Amino acid sequence: MTSFTSIETPVSAGAGNSVWTHFRDFSALLKPRVMSLVVFTGFVGMFMAPGELHYVLQIVAIICIAVGAGASGAINMWFDRDIDQIMSRTKGRPIPSGRVTPDSALTFGVLLSGGSVMVMGLAVNWLAASLLAFTIAFYIFIYTIWLKRSTPQNIVIGGAAGALPPVIGWAAISGNVALESLILFAVIFIWTPPHFWALALYRSDDYEAAGVPMLPNTHGPKETRKQILAYSIILFAISLMPYIIGMAALLYVIITLVMGVLFLVLAWRVFKYGLVKHCKQLFGFSILYLFFLFLALLVDKSLGLPFRPELAKVFY
Amino acid sequence: MNTTKPTVATDRKAFRDSKRAKNWAVFGLIAAFCVLLFIITIVRML
Numbered sequence: 001m002t003s004f005t006s007i008e009t010p011v012s013a014g015a016g017n018s019v020w021t022h023f024r025d026f027s028a029l030l031k032p033r034v035m036s037l038v039v040f041t042g043f044v045g046m047f048m049a050p051g052e053l054h055y056v057l058q059i060v061a062i063i064c065i066a067v068g069a070g071a072s073g074a075i076n077m078w079f080d081r082d083i084d085q086i087m088s089r090t091k092g093r094p095i096p097s098g099r100v101t102p103d104s105a106l107t108f109g110v111l112l113s114g115g116s117v118m119v120m121g122l123a124v125n126w127l128a129a130s131l132l133a134f135t136i137a138f139y140i141f142i143y144t145i146w147l148k149r150s151t152p153q154n155i156v157i158g159g160a161a162g163a164l165p166p167v168i169g170w171a172a173i174s175g176n177v178a179l180e181s182l183i184l185f186a187v188i189f190i191w192t193p194p195h196f197w198a199l200a201l202y203r204s205d206d207y208e209a210a211g212v213p214m215l216p217n218t219h220g221p222k223e224t225r226k227q228i229l230a231y232s233i234i235l236f237a238i239s240l241m242p243y244i245i246g247m248a249a250l251l252y253v254i255i256t257l258v259m260g261v262l263f264l265v266l267a268w269r270v271f272k273y274g275l276v277k278h279c280k281q282l283f284g285f286s287i288l289y290l291f292f293l294f295l296a297l298l299v300d301k302s303l304g305l306p307f308r309p310e311l312a313k314v315f316y
Numbered sequence: 317m318n319t320t321k322p323t324v325a326t327d328r329k330a331f332r333d334s335k336r337a338k339n340w341a342v343f344g345l346i347a348a349f350c351v352l353l354f355i356i357t358i359v360r361m362l
Contacts, residue, residue, distance in 0.1 A: 179356060183353060190350070215339070223339070231343070244354075245360075
């Protein structure tokens with residue numbers, strides 16, 4: 001901990017703090033907006049998986065995925081507190097603003113991480129628990145501690161942690177890791193670089209000041225824009241895989257094609273012009289893109305009308 | 317004064333030695349992973 005700059009400030013809120021304020025600050029440590037997408041994709045993984053699990057245990061599994069993701073976010077905030085206080089996007093977080101002490105955040109994160117893995121193992125199954133533990137460890141040790149500050153490929157490789165929730169959800173229900181869950185993993189994994197690099201392009205000053213080697217800072221905007229377009233093209237192709245293997249139907253294909261073309265158009269505009277507004281548009285749209293793709297999977301399966309039943313027979 | 321026009325081979329070497337090459341190597345690995353998923357899918361369908 002000695003390598004960090006001095007931000008070991010005491011909690012400044014003082015006696016005026018209510019329980020509600022503490023609750024809000026500790027909730028913020030869990031990165032609720034990131035958590036919401038993790039929970040959603042994890043839920044879709046569970047919903048798509050073959051198998052039976054009591055609905056109470058399904059809720060437990062979702063809570064464990066949510067808490068595990070949030071806990072790793074809290075530990076990430078503990079480790080990154082030195083750079084969080086420099087970046088305008090993050091300096092209002094509970095630790096750099098002095099509302100939560102670093103030690104409290106670390107304890108909170110470690111307890112929740114351990115608790116979520118244990119409950120998942122005891123209540124659901126140990127494969128899902130192992131995958132959850134791996135995801136938390138990968139996010140903390142591989143991404144946060146190692147890659148984030150050492151390579152511009154940080155969010156590419158680190159993106160694996162954010163892509164694993166559907167695999168955990170699938171394993172919670174079926175007790176295995178199937179090709180279908182790996183395809184859901186691949187969709188999120190390949191979606192991550194264009195999503196984060198679009199943000200990094202218009203936040204490059206922030207990352208520069210904090211010394212985080214994001215691609216626009218290390219290789220320049222032009223190279224970043226090329227990479228965004230390249231990953232967007234692969235994303236378009238891989239997003240059709242759920243249909244090809246028969247786990248999705250017509251609605252999914254329509255939504256994927258429409259959203260995929262829009263994604264490519266926005267990525268092309270970032271590549272061609274690279275204005276801040278284009279980067280913001282791509283970043284915002286990419287969140288909607290992932291949400292609608294996974295929503296389409298849910299709706300398709302809920303309707304129970306597989307468009308290609310001959311394929312569904314092969315895989316289920 | 318003679319100027320040497322860069323050849324394709326020297327361009328490739330310069331690219332391999334550049335920092336950009338690592339980015340495209342990672343991209344290539346990920347693309348290969350996607351192709352592998354696709355091949356597994358097709359094999360399972362046969």
